[in-house]
Every structure is written in C-alpha cells, then in structure tokens.
Amino acid sequence: MALARPILACVFASALTLTARAEVAVTIGYLEQVTPAPPVLSNLDPLPENEGLAGAEVGLADNATTGRFLKQTYTLDVRVVPEDGDFLAAAQELLSVTPFVVVNAPADDLLALADHPDAADAVLFNAGAPETTLRNETCRQNILHTLPSRAMLTDALAQFAVRRKWTDWVMLAGTRTGDQAFAAAIAKSAEKFGVRLRETKTWEFDADMRRNAAQEVPLFTQDLAQHDLMIIADEPGDFGRYVAYNTWEPRPVAGTEGLVPVAWDRTVEQWGAAQLQNRFEEAAARDMRPIDYAAWAAVRSIGEAVTRTNTADRDTIRDYLFSEAFELAGFKGRPLTFRSWNGQLRQPIPLTNPRALVALAPLEGFLHQRTELDTLGIDQAETACTAFEE
Amino acid sequence: MRLSVLLAAVFAAGLAVPVAADEIWVSNEKDDTISVIDVETLEVTRTIDVGERPRGITFAIDHSVLYLCASDSDTVQVIDPETGKVLHELPSGEDPEQFVLHPDNRHLYIANEDDAITTVVDTETRTVIAQIDVGIEPEGMAVSPDGKIAITTSETTNMAHWIDTSSQQLFANTLVDQRPRHAEFTLDGSELWVSSEIGGTITVFDVASQAEKGKIGFEIKGIHPDRVQPVGFEMTKDGKYVFVALGPSNHIAVVDQKTYDVLDYILVGRRVWHMAFNGDESLLFTTNGVSGDVTVIDVAELAAVKSIKVGRFPWGAAYRPTN
Known part of the structure; x- marks a missing residue:
C-alpha cells in the first residue's frame, strides 16, 4: 500500500544549493495614491493613514529575516502620492529602480500605470483595488492581485x-x-x-x-x-x-x-495567524486590516520567489510565481497560489463579526475539480481575461 | 491472629487501590491545564492548573520533573509530577512554544515564537546561557542523540536551522517546504526529519552533509491535498514506523522509517497535532485540538481504539512511567 504522493522533481528546488550562494539584493516598490475618505455619519472608526504600507513593512521584515541566512537583502522603496500629486511620475521613478511594485491605488490609477510603456515589464501587485473587472474584462498581464475581488x-x-x-x-x-x-x-x-x-x-x-x-x-x-x-x-x-x-x-x-x-481581520487567529497579528501589532500599534494583508502577501510572495530561486531577475520571479512550485503560507490554513488566467491570489475568505471569526470560505460542500478555492471569484471557465494567454 | 488480619487488610487495600499506572500528560492550550491520562484505564485521572497557553511539554530524562512551555506567561514551568505543583519557573525568553531537552538532562533548547530566537536555558542554574537568532516563528525543536546538534525550524522563514551545541552557533540553514512545524532525529542520529504543514511534506536530511535525502508526500482519498498538513510526528524505537499527525485532515499517517513509503492512514480526532507513545510503544496517544480529545492508537494493529475527552485544544503529550 504505497500511497506516497510522488513528488515532482522541481527545477527550482534542485537549482538551489545553500553553499556558494551569490549575494542577491532585491528592491520592492510601494506605491500609494492617497484618496479622500468619504464623509460618514460616525467618527468612531478613523481609517489608519498607513493602511497597506504597514503591511508591506512587516512583509519586508519577514523577508529580511529569511534573507539573512541566504545572503539576500531586501529594500522597500516607498512613494506615497498626495491627493493632488502626480501618480504616474512617482510610478515612473519607482519603475526605474525595480520592476516589482506593490500598488495601493484606485482602479483607474492602477490601469493607467499598467498601460504606461515604462511598466511593460513590471510585475505590479494590486493590494488596494477590489474591482472584479480588474480580474476580468480589464485585466492586465503585468498586474497580480493579492487583494481579493469583491x-x-x-x-x-x-x-x-x-x-x-x-x-x-x-x-x-x-x-x-x-x-x-x-x-x-x-x-x-x-x-x-x-x-x-x-x-x-x-x-x-x-x-x-x-x-x-x-x-x-x-x-x-x-x-x-x-x-x-x-x-x-x-x-x-x-x-x-x-x-x-x-x-x-x-x-x-x-x-x-x-x-x-474580508481578506483579513483581527479575529483571524488560527493557522498560526496569531503570530502574524502579534508581529503586525508590535510594528504598527494597531490591528492588521485587509489592505495591510494584501500588501504583506505581495511582499512575501516576492520574498518567497527570491528565496527559492535565489535571484531578483524579473522573468525568473514572475515565472516562479505562476509555477506549481510556488506556495505562500498566508496564515489562512492552506497554501496560497496565483490563478494562471488572471493573476489573482487564491485565498480563503474569513467571514467575521466584530468579535469572532464565524466561518472560513470556501465552506465544506462547495466542490471544485481543481481546488475548492476556485469556487470563490472568477473561475477559469468564465473568465473574460485574455491577457494571460501565452 | 492479629498479624493475619493485618496482612489481609494490606492485601485488600492493595487490591482496592491498584498500583499507579503509567501516565500520558497532555497540555491543553486554551484551558491552561494539563490532563493526566492513566495508560491502563485510558481515563483522565487528574487535571492540573498551569500557566497561560501551555504548549510544549516534556519530562526530565529521569522523569523527576515536568517542563512546560506556558507561552503567554512567557515562562517555562517546572512541575512536580507527583503533586502537580509548580516548583519554580525558568527564564525562557518571550512566548516559548516548543522545546527539547538536551541528552545531558540539563539544557533546554526553547523556540521563542514571537521573537525569532532560540533560547538555551540551564535548568540547574536557572539562567539563560545563550540566545540564537533564527528565522521567523521558530517552532520545531530537536536535538541529536549524541547531543552535538540542536535544530530549530522556523515557520515563516521555512528553514531548519542547525545549531552546534558546543558553540551555540548556527552552522547550517536548510530550506524546507512551507511552514515547518516539527523536527526529529532518527535514533541512530543519521537522519533529520522535518515536517512542513502547508507544503504538505516531510523532508529527510542526511545529518552528516545536511543534504536533502528524501521527501515524503501524503495523499488521502477524498481529502484535498491542501488539507493534508503534516505537523507533529514520532518515530518508533524499533526503527519501523513514523507516525505523522496530518492536522485538519484528521488522520495519522504511518510511514516506513526505512523506505519512506506511506503504509497506512488512521482516522483520529479533528486537527490532530502532536502525540506520545506509552512505555513499550504499544499505544500511541494523539492530541486532537479542535475536537478536544485524545485518540488512542493500538500500534500493533494500526487502529484507533478509543478517544478520551481532555481540555480545550490539547496541544502536546508526554509519557510518564510511574514504576
């Protein structure tokens, strides 16, 4: 009764030897467009000004700790564009430094950036825009999405x-x-x-x-x-x-x-999440929010790809992110991977009330031939996205 | 006459109060207690109040004291197994999760989960003798049978960190799959096994070269591979089996220690986490976190024979002989 799952020999893993590693330096860009918060009836819950950036910073620290053992160093290059600032100019500055940019901006700004000639070879991570169309009709091959769609x-x-x-x-x-x-x-x-x-x-x-x-x-x-x-x-x-x-x-x-x-909430504490919550709280002095999580996941995805491939090369990293070898341990109880047809990070969705995690989707009984995670959001069979077809 | 009456009384008392049987001690993470299970009757005989969020649990080699990681109390408690009383506390660094006792019966190697540190504590002088920077969320701890190498695995860095116990310095760092949780050396010290919860694998290293020697995957019919998550595991001393807790798949895998083949899967309670054998390794006790119970497995039959209700979120288990 030999039931052992055959482990596919993996090009990436076999290429990896920890002896004689060259030093690898990776710069990750963080680009945010500040938008005015709409007026609301209650002032009870002010929005933190660093939502997103704080998550990227914790992700960077996580990467750096791992990198220390592998002669890999990580830098976060941050551009926060004020309400009346020039978003594309800031983006161009970042792209001249690195192809890897975590973007926390409205959908229109994100698309304008993705379509800019300077971004043709970029790997942009959408951490702030939940529009489903960005994963569908208006998808772009240079945008991955770590924030779940609506x-x-x-x-x-x-x-x-x-x-x-x-x-x-x-x-x-x-x-x-x-x-x-x-x-x-x-x-x-x-x-x-x-x-x-x-x-x-x-x-x-x-x-x-x-x-x-x-x-x-x-x-x-x-x-x-x-x-x-x-x-x-x-x-x-x-x-x-x-x-x-x-x-x-x-x-x-x-x-x-x-x-x-939600993508993330303070009530998520299983699956080792308590440790991420503690790290975040210690760094930011507040609870981790969905866009923080998406920015963290983006920075960690890059880190994971660099760890396993030992390079900061854009093509190698992008290929690795879409390969079967890539898995992100995202503190939601199962490995997270990117959908090949629209660049969306597959992830369980916590259902929360203000005081507790009520359930984690996908719920039991919702089956899928590939992975139950694909019962959430745009599936391959229904996608209108063609930008990822090679 | 009087003598014979006395003897009869002693004899009767001996029958009424049987000699204390061996025990399995279980740490209940969300109850701040330990449940003590009688190995003969398979019932909980004592529940002991301990520090906050008890997780790692191990006895001294002579079983004279119990060491317990009280994670949220930021301490290792030293407990008298006879009375259940906390004798004293050891400095442990913040948030101690798991630890391993060196074969010298004196030094504890402790994973400080929130601090990315391994702390080495001298249990005699009750002082910290070294702190070693490791990866993020250190968890799995192991020490080689000859005591020369200690291992820390880090859950988010995804590495096994190899510590030279003579210098308390890292001498190697080896990548494994996502979220390594537990590490064990084989009894002869030639191999190191590391489980990866999210990666769904166990990586086997050759200790002499620290090179990867094999990888074991798991597959349970009807359960998506994402939910088959190897966590705690224990090896039989006869070199035959490795029992692997597969977390939310609610199964224990039985692996051939020599060929790495998966021989069988045994259904246990929900989110099975760690385990301990009894003295002759005829029984295996698994902690099932979500269902709050312990499953007893008959090792010869490779079958679950009983489940025992314990406290909330049982985490670790340790065996205590009483004779």
Whole structure:
C-alpha cells in the first residue's frame, strides 16, 4: 500500500544549493495614491493613514529575516502620492529602480500605470483595488492581485448563507460607486449560488442616523419582502452600522456590516495567524486590516520567489510565481497560489463579526475539480481575461 | 491472629487501590491545564492548573520533573509530577512554544515564537546561557542523540536551522517546504526529519552533509491535498514506523522509517497535532485540538481504539512511567 504522493522533481528546488550562494539584493516598490475618505455619519472608526504600507513593512521584515541566512537583502522603496500629486511620475521613478511594485491605488490609477510603456515589464501587485473587472474584462498581464475581488468576498458570503439555508435575501445599498459595485457583486453571487435576492432598497437618507436610527430604520425596512438575511452594501461604513437591531423583522445583517467577508481581520487567529497579528501589532500599534494583508502577501510572495530561486531577475520571479512550485503560507490554513488566467491570489475568505471569526470560505460542500478555492471569484471557465494567454 | 488480619487488610487495600499506572500528560492550550491520562484505564485521572497557553511539554530524562512551555506567561514551568505543583519557573525568553531537552538532562533548547530566537536555558542554574537568532516563528525543536546538534525550524522563514551545541552557533540553514512545524532525529542520529504543514511534506536530511535525502508526500482519498498538513510526528524505537499527525485532515499517517513509503492512514480526532507513545510503544496517544480529545492508537494493529475527552485544544503529550 504505497500511497506516497510522488513528488515532482522541481527545477527550482534542485537549482538551489545553500553553499556558494551569490549575494542577491532585491528592491520592492510601494506605491500609494492617497484618496479622500468619504464623509460618514460616525467618527468612531478613523481609517489608519498607513493602511497597506504597514503591511508591506512587516512583509519586508519577514523577508529580511529569511534573507539573512541566504545572503539576500531586501529594500522597500516607498512613494506615497498626495491627493493632488502626480501618480504616474512617482510610478515612473519607482519603475526605474525595480520592476516589482506593490500598488495601493484606485482602479483607474492602477490601469493607467499598467498601460504606461515604462511598466511593460513590471510585475505590479494590486493590494488596494477590489474591482472584479480588474480580474476580468480589464485585466492586465503585468498586474497580480493579492487583494481579493469583491466577487470573492460576496461568493464567500453566499456560500455561508446556503450552508445555513438563509437563501432569501433583501439588500439595503448606499449610493456611492463602491456601494453599488458591492451590491452588483452580491446580486451576481446570489445568482451563482442559488440565493434569491428578493428586493433591493437604496439608502438615500441624509439624516444623522446617530439620533434617529431607531425611528427611521424600522419604517424603512417594514415593507421588505420576506427574508432570512439582510444584506448591507455600504463600503465606507456610513449608514450600515445603524441598521442591525433596528430592522422591522428580527433578521441577521451581513455584507459590509454584521457578518462581513474580508481578506483579513483581527479575529483571524488560527493557522498560526496569531503570530502574524502579534508581529503586525508590535510594528504598527494597531490591528492588521485587509489592505495591510494584501500588501504583506505581495511582499512575501516576492520574498518567497527570491528565496527559492535565489535571484531578483524579473522573468525568473514572475515565472516562479505562476509555477506549481510556488506556495505562500498566508496564515489562512492552506497554501496560497496565483490563478494562471488572471493573476489573482487564491485565498480563503474569513467571514467575521466584530468579535469572532464565524466561518472560513470556501465552506465544506462547495466542490471544485481543481481546488475548492476556485469556487470563490472568477473561475477559469468564465473568465473574460485574455491577457494571460501565452 | 492479629498479624493475619493485618496482612489481609494490606492485601485488600492493595487490591482496592491498584498500583499507579503509567501516565500520558497532555497540555491543553486554551484551558491552561494539563490532563493526566492513566495508560491502563485510558481515563483522565487528574487535571492540573498551569500557566497561560501551555504548549510544549516534556519530562526530565529521569522523569523527576515536568517542563512546560506556558507561552503567554512567557515562562517555562517546572512541575512536580507527583503533586502537580509548580516548583519554580525558568527564564525562557518571550512566548516559548516548543522545546527539547538536551541528552545531558540539563539544557533546554526553547523556540521563542514571537521573537525569532532560540533560547538555551540551564535548568540547574536557572539562567539563560545563550540566545540564537533564527528565522521567523521558530517552532520545531530537536536535538541529536549524541547531543552535538540542536535544530530549530522556523515557520515563516521555512528553514531548519542547525545549531552546534558546543558553540551555540548556527552552522547550517536548510530550506524546507512551507511552514515547518516539527523536527526529529532518527535514533541512530543519521537522519533529520522535518515536517512542513502547508507544503504538505516531510523532508529527510542526511545529518552528516545536511543534504536533502528524501521527501515524503501524503495523499488521502477524498481529502484535498491542501488539507493534508503534516505537523507533529514520532518515530518508533524499533526503527519501523513514523507516525505523522496530518492536522485538519484528521488522520495519522504511518510511514516506513526505512523506505519512506506511506503504509497506512488512521482516522483520529479533528486537527490532530502532536502525540506520545506509552512505555513499550504499544499505544500511541494523539492530541486532537479542535475536537478536544485524545485518540488512542493500538500500534500493533494500526487502529484507533478509543478517544478520551481532555481540555480545550490539547496541544502536546508526554509519557510518564510511574514504576
């Protein structure tokens, strides 16, 4: 009964001998476009100014510790572009130094950068833009995505609802672009997993909910169709926080409020995550957030590729990232890899409430011929991305 | 007459209170306790309160004291196995997770998970004698049978770090697959085995050259390879088997120590983590973190025979002979 899985001889691993290593120096760029935070009703949760950068810095320290044993050194070259700054000029500066750039910027800026001639040979890591289209119709061969798409998040929520048989939904959606995009992703996920999205209402109130949520929300939700779960699509966290416990029907709330699908959250502590959380908290004096995680994963992906290939060569690194040998231990219980058809980092999605991890998608029972992780987001069979076809 | 009555009384008492059987001590990570299992009755006989987040657990070679990593108390506790009382605490560096006792029965090599350090503690003078910089999240610890080499594996750096115990310096660093968790030398000291949780493999090194000699993968029908995650493992002294805990796949693999072939898989509790044999290695006790129990495996039959409820998130296990 010899059941041992044959280990594929791996070109990368066999090329690796730890004796007689030449020194390798790697520069990783971090490029951020600062955007104005939209005004919200509550000032309870100010956004940290270094979301993203703090994650990249912890990733760099992780790389450096490993590099110390292998004569590999890592440098982070940081450009944070102010609201009225010249994003492309900063990008060009970075690209003259390194092809590896972690980008935390809106989708439009990211695309403008990817299409710039100087970026033709770059390996850009999208750590800040959740747009599903960036992984689909507008994908670029020089962009990898370590932040999950909105589709991955809402698919995770739909799987959870199906498991719990909460298959009748209604939705309250805000009016901002992100709210509408999240709402569209919810509708698509509902269709994909056989959930009935019975009604969507748009939240257009401009009253201050801190005072009268108790009066407004019951009336606003009174005439909604029968439902098991109320979805909130309110990405900046404007009105959503006032909905729970004020609805006409006693129903749980999910989406951007209540039960929330996220790339990362402070409540993730299994799978060794407590150690990453501790490292981050010690470095940044706050909890690690989704964009921090995406930037960390990008820097660690580069580090992992350099560790295994012992080079900073752009082509070798990119090939390695897409090879079967690449695996990132991302503290989510299984190895993370990049999708060959759109450059998205496959990853489990935590479903959290403010105080605990509720579930981790993909949930049991959602099967896939390749990996269950591909039940989340755009799968190969449905992709509209052609940029990665060789 | 009086004498015979007395003898009868002694005899009866002897029957009523059997000689204490050997024990398996289990650290419960999220209960801050140790569960003591009687190897004969396979029941928990004592539950002992210890420091915060107990993980690594090992007895002195003469079993006179127990050493316990109380990770969140940032200390190694020294416990009297008879009374269960904490005798004293050893300096351990921050967040001690796992450790190994040197064959000299005196020096503990401790992985400080949050600090990327291996701390060497003299248990007699109760002082730290060395701290060695290793990779991120050191975890697996091993020491060669001759005591010359100590090993630390680092989970995020993905290496086995080789420490010369005479100088307390690193002399080699060897890459393994993602998230190495545990390391063991073979009894003859010729091979080092390292498990990689996320990589899903065990790498076997030739100790003399530190060169990779073999790699073992695992495959369980109906379970995605991503969930087959080797963590703790133990080797039988007869050189026959290696039992490997496969984490969230809820199975123990039985590996041939010589050929590296996987011989069998045994279903145990959820998220199986570490394990310990009884004295004659006829039984194996596995800690199942998520289900909060210990599975008892009959080694001759390669079959699970019982599960025993312990505390929350049982982590490590250690054997204590009582006779």
